[in-house]
Amino acid sequence: MSDSTADFLQTTRSSYDAIAKDYAARFPGGPPHPLDRQLISAFAELVTANGPAPVADLGSGPGNVTARLHDLGVPVFGVDISPAMVALAREAHPRLRFHVGSMTSLDLPDGTLGGILALYSTIHVPDDHLPTAFAEFRRTLAPGGHALLGFQSATEPDHLHMAERFGHEIDLDYYWRTPEQVAEALTGAGLERVATVVREPDGEETRARAFVLARRP
Structure with missing residues (x-):
């Protein structure tokens, strides 16, 4: 693991450890927008139909x-990369399994996943590490398995660094990408694009939301 990779993982982990409780209180449920919920339901139908x-x-x-x-x-x-987030998830949902890990190096055998959901998590992966993450998606997905990504959409690539959130000192980078940029990176990793959905900002949102659905051939 390179120093740059270690730095990226460590700063993301420590930042979410710092804000975990406040983040969970600020977003107590799943996606509030009905379209987002319907896309998650469609994803669930696709992955369960495949086995x-x-x-x-x-x-x-x-x-x-x-x-x-x-x-x-x-x-x-x-x-999740944050142990504090994993602890909160285990406490809130004791019947379910959660563990600490990084999408750039998944501790999973090849071809064993029926699906991958990544909502607002690839936004913290630097551009030069995105191909590594998507290669892991393809490696761990079974043939026919689907991946659904959700992220804040951009009309052109952009980057934001935050040093404070919820009153806590953090060191967190956000990478805003176009839907086409994400889709091209997925196809470059050997996945097939199935659909792209973009909706305009709603309520307090300041950026459009994009969803890209892909599958492993």
């Missing part, structure tokens, strides 16, 4: 979306 293989919720945070997938009949588990 009983488990599904990984990467960047599972407090575990609310993991629990929603479970309620939809998906054999799901959560992975």
